Amino acid sequence: MAIFLLGAVGVALGALATNWVLRPKRPQVGDQRETYECGLTTKGPTWVQFRISYFLYALIFLLFDVETVFLYPWAVKFQVLGLFAFIEMVIFIAILILGLWYAWKEGGLEWL
Template identity: 45%
Template sequence: MVDLSQYLPILLFLGVALLLSTSFVFTPMLVSRLTGTNKPNPDKLAEYECGFPAFEDPRSQFDVRFYLVAILFIVFDLEAAFLYPWAVSVFSLGWTAWIAMMIFIAELALGLVYAWKKGALEWE
């Protein structure tokens, strides 16, 4: 016979996690309704990140420059993510690591110059 009491801590953990997650979602909504801060208006409901209305005809054309700038940001953010561990350990890695990183930074700089020359960073 299997002793199911061994599963009680797991069930308690799942119950507490479910209770906390639902309270973290629904409590702010309830408090905003009770305090009167839930007053939607056109300014609050306007798009603020993507640059075009979210609920339009899905076949309409939109400007892709926003996505291009976002991709460039991700590329240079990843460069910073690679640069930090390299900078911490560069003295123990030697000249080979230094040269490899300089080549990596030069490639990214060339990519930035190319995007700049093509006008990818200009916003009209």
């Protein structure tokens, strides 16, 4: 275990040392120090407060996106797994549909 710890510390310190050696010693002054926002200069205040509904919409999307990743391995081994795995997947999809129904009912999928 100590070898793995030393190896991890060595890799981290090696990466930092390599970065320190290869970095430019005198950074150029100019456009490189400006804030980059899609290539356009911002107009007006840049600290705009977004409504929480955008973040909730993104969280719901991530939740269902990550959960559907579990469907792929099941579909690949569907014929080998048998009836028990099929029933478990039906329960899993039912829970997903229940969560989608709840999010819809609470207005979590409304954009405005």
